[in-house]
Amino acid sequence: MKAIQAYRFALDLTPARERDVLAHAGAARVAHNWALARVKAVMQQRAAERTYGVPDEQLTPAVSWSLPGLRKAWNAAKAETTWNGGRLLVAGRRYPSSKTCSGCGAVKTKLALSERQSECEACGLVVDRDLNAARNLAALAAEFDTAGSGPVGGRGADRKTPLAGQAAAKRQHGTAFAGQTGTVPPQGGTTNRVPVQAY
Numbered sequence: 001m002k003a004i005q006a007y008r009f010a011l012d013l014t015p016a017r018e019r020d021v022l023a024h025a026g027a028a029r030v031a032h033n034w035a036l037a038r039v040k041a042v043m044q045q046r047a048a049e050r051t052y053g054v055p056d057e058q059l060t061p062a063v064s065w066s067l068p069g070l071r072k073a074w075n076a077a078k079a080e081t082t083w084n085g086g087r088l089l090v091a092g093r094r095y096p097s098s099k100t101c102s103g104c105g106a107v108k109t110k111l112a113l114s115e116r117q118s119e120c121e122a123c124g125l126v127v128d129r130d131l132n133a134a135r136n137l138a139a140l141a142a143e144f145d146t147a148g149s150g151p152v153g154g155r156g157a158d159r160k161t162p163l164a165g166q167a168a169a170k171r172q173h174g175t176a177f178a179g180q181t182g183t184v185p186p187q188g189g190t191t192n193r194v195p196v197q198a199y
Contacts, residue, residue, distance in 0.1 A: 089141050101125055102135035 013021065013033075021033075045060045081088040091097060099108040101120035111118070111129075118132040119125070127135075 089144055091137060091140055097133040097136045098129055100136050102127065102132045102139070
């Protein structure tokens with residue numbers, strides 16, 4: 001029977017202890033301690049903020065979707081949209097998507113976050129707050145849409161793939177392409193080639 005030696009240590013390792021941990025406990029324990037140190041730092045930060053009187057809503061977030069995580073996801077969405085030939089429309093930060101009635105367009109002056117139903121005083125429309133905001137954002141995007149309607153309108157379907165030269169075809173050297181007859185042009189070039197511009 002093998003005896004397994006265990007280490008009990010604080011998160012602040014000396015270089016000698018760190019070598020021992022890497023040699024005996026392995027990378028899993030080091031990774032666990034690294035994550036534990038991050039959680040401990042966030043908890044200490046939140047405790048310090050509470051002593052300063054910071055409200056709970058404004059405390060340092062203890063979850064992974066903090067501001068850097070959201071920024072990374074936003075940049076990825078922008079890059080993917082432009083890569084696929086689409087266009088990303090951004091509503092202004094102060095655009096009243098929740099305050100505007102999706103039925104008549106009337107804008108409320110105040111709308112508390114606790115109000116989950118949006119009730120229009122002008123036309124009487126009662127709808128879920130998030131659904132109302134989604135309808136308003138869809139209408140805003142439709143104002144700027146120039147690609148046409150339908151599901152392919154936003155995917156860059158109006159773009160044509162540029163020609164990239166001749167298509168690969170199995171043929172004997174010196175013979176014409178399928179469907180073409182006549183003499184083979186000189187090796188320097190062909191008469192039916194279209195100039196291609198690289199993008």
